[in-house]
Amino acid sequence: MKPVLALVGRPNVGKSTLFNRLTKSRDAIVADFAGLTRDRHYGNGKQGRQEFIVIDTGGFEPDASTGIYKEMAKQTQQAVAEADVVIFVVDARGGLSAQDHDIAKYLRKIGKPTLLVANKAEGMLEGIQLTEFYELGLGEVIAISAAHGQGTRGLVELAFELLNLPDEPEETEEDPAVIKLAVAGRPNVGKSTLINTWLGEERLVAFDMPGTTRDAISVPFEKQGQKFELIDTAGLRRKGKVFEAIEKFSVVKTLQAIESANVVLLLLDAEQGVTDQDAHIAGYALESGRAMVLAVNKWDAVDEYQRQLVQRSIETRLPFLSFANMHFISAKKRQGLGPVWGSIVQAHKAAMCKMSTPILTRLLLEAVQFQSPQRGGMFRPKLRYAHQGGMNPPVIVVHGNSLEHVTDSYKRFLEARFRKAFDLSGTPLRIEMKTSTNPYADKDSS
Numbered sequence: 253m254k255p256v257l258a259l260v261g262r263p264n265v266g267k268s269t270l271f272n273r274l275t276k277s278r279d280a281i282v283a284d285f286a287g288l289t290r291d292r293h294y295g296n297g298k299q300g301r302q303e304f305i306v307i308d309t310g311g312f313e314p315d316a317s318t319g320i321y322k323e324m325a326k327q328t329q330q331a332v333a334e335a336d337v338v339i340f341v342v343d344a345r346g347g348l349s350a351q352d353h354d355i356a357k358y359l360r361k362i363g364k365p366t367l368l369v370a371n372k373a374e375g376m377l378e379g380i381q382l383t384e385f386y387e388l389g390l391g392e393v394i395a396i397s398a399a400h401g402q403g404t405r406g407l408v409e410l411a412f413e414l415l416n417l418p419d420e421p422e423e424t425e426e427d428p429a430v431i432k433l434a435v436a437g438r439p440n441v442g443k444s445t446l447i448n449t450w451l452g453e454e455r456l457v458a459f460d461m462p463g464t465t466r467d468a469i470s471v472p473f474e475k476q477g478q479k480f481e482l483i484d485t486a487g488l489r490r491k492g493k494v495f496e497a498i499e500k501f502s503v504v505k506t507l508q509a510i511e512s513a514n515v516v517l518l519l520l521d522a523e524q525g526v527t528d529q530d531a532h533i534a535g536y537a538l539e540s541g542r543a544m545v546l547a548v549n550k551w552d553a554v555d556e557y558q559r560q561l562v563q564r565s566i567e568t569r570l571p572f573l574s575f576a577n578m579h580f581i582s583a584k585k586r587q588g589l590g591p592v593w594g595s596i597v598q599a600h601k602a603a604m605c606k607m608s609t610p611i612l613t614r615l616l617l618e619a620v621q622f623q624s625p626q627r628g629g630m631f632r633p634k635l636r637y638a639h640q641g642g643m644n645p646p647v648i649v650v651h652g653n654s655l656e657h658v659t660d661s662y663k664r665f666l667e668a669r670f671r672k673a674f675d676l677s678g679t680p681l682r683i684e685m686k687t688s689t690n691p692y693a694d695k696d697s698s
């Protein structure tokens with residue numbers, strides 16, 4: 253499980269800057285919960301080989317009508333609840349404020365592992381200027397400059413130390429016979445209804461057992477002789493028993509479940525169409541290389557016109573999921589559920605597919621014969637052979653010369669042929685081009 257670091261602090265102390273620094277500003281996932289005026293951002297970070305999730309509670313305006321920072325309090329609480337380590341950011345230049353004291357008081361009460369960080373400390377003499385922050389009663393003050401990238405590596409190291417994380421993440425043994433399945437989707441799409449239908453009430457009760465926050469909770473079950481493990485996405489758990497939830501839905505749990513799964517079943521809501529958050533979850537799953545199955549739930553509740561709208565919104569907003577099988581279901585009325593299993597098993601099989609070098613190479617050369625790649629300037633790319641560079645998701649590495657000139661459309665053409673030959677529906681497929689560095693290797697190319 254990736255550890256979760258939450259950035260909290262009053263506005264303008266540099267949380268977003270630190271977030272961008274820690275995540276190298278890859279696409280942040282924005283939680284767009286109804287009723288929240290402001291968003292939390294979620295991003296992936298990596299230091300050494302250890303990956304982590306960062307939550308930013310960025311951007312909000314003080315609530316003028318009440319004069320209190322109600323919204324931030326809520327955002328902060330939620331981020332703190334989801335975090336393994338809280339990073340409390342204060343402004344080394346601005347000095348202490350009453351609001352810093354309020355946040356510190358809250359954090360002391362909660363008692364989560366916390367690091368107190370004085371940002372904007374570039375060029376400052378720690379000993380003298382930062383002493384006032386010790387008043388907050390949160391221990392050592394860590395001086396950093398998010399804008400200049402000073403002290404941020406050390407900060408992450410300290411966070412790992414607090415969690416006793418090993419320097420190198422452990423390799424976990426996987427049982428290839430078990431399909432780890434995550435049912436992901438926005439609040440209210442029908443995840444619990446679907447899982448209840450699948451597992452029966454008594455099985456879900458097992459979910460309510462408290463687990464340690466650091467470990468994934470999962471339910472093993474069997475279906476038609478195939479072993480599955482259902483990974484918890486928190487939405488599955490009954491209200492308030494385990495997770496100190498302000499909201500039931502947890503973005504972090506969803507992200508972690510996607511990471512731990514072999515196959516992600518993404519549920520969409522036919523009544524709502526594809527929302528930003530659906531696209532974010534789907535994008536995250538794709539980026540993680542997960543095999544996927546799409547199911548549009550509540551199909552019973554929409555008329556023909558709405559059905560067409562939903563289908564079109566999937567085509568336009570989730571075009572990158574065209575590799576995934578799609579089903580239209582009703583979890584409530586138990587309609588269309590059978591074929592979903594078939595697709596899950598198929599997606600898993602595809603993700604684990606083994607492709608031999610001779611067969612890959614034969615397919616590659618056949619493809620080239622059928623349609624050769626375009627010349628790029630002076631060079632015509634020469635595709636020589638292919639081998640499998642990875643599994644789950646499958647990676648095909650193509651070797652040859654001048655491969656940097658292979659166009660995206662030609663790569664798509666190759667992808668389609670490989671997909672068809674190996675029956676890869678349900679899994680992302682990555683194709684990498686490796687140009688030979690041997691200067692004599694392209695002697696015989698035209």
Ligand SMILES: Nc1nc2c(ncn2[C@@H]2O[C@H](COP(=O)(O)OP(=O)(O)OP(=O)(O)O)[C@@H](O)[C@H]2O)c(=O)[nH]1
Nearest residue numbers: 263264265266267268269310311372397398399400
């Ligand atoms: N001198 C200095 N300025 C910084 C540093 N980090 C951030 N800033 C500046 O501080 C201001 C606020 O930074 P943000 O990252 O937007 O702060 P924030 O805490 O996310 O603010 P909200 O989005 O309002 O919550 C910007 O003008 C930044 O350029 C730093 O390390 N040194």
Ligand SMILES: Nc1nc2c(ncn2[C@@H]2O[C@H](COP(=O)(O)OP(=O)(O)OP(=O)(O)O)[C@@H](O)[C@H]2O)c(=O)[nH]1
Nearest residue numbers: 439440441442443444445487550553582583584585
């Ligand atoms: N019409 C219709 N309603 C459904 C269907 N599946 C679920 N619902 C309804 O949608 C609502 C939300 O269902 P849940 O199963 O609680 O949704 P969830 O995704 O688990 O929601 P969270 O627990 O908030 O993450 C409930 O009122 C269900 O009765 C369906 O197939 N058709």
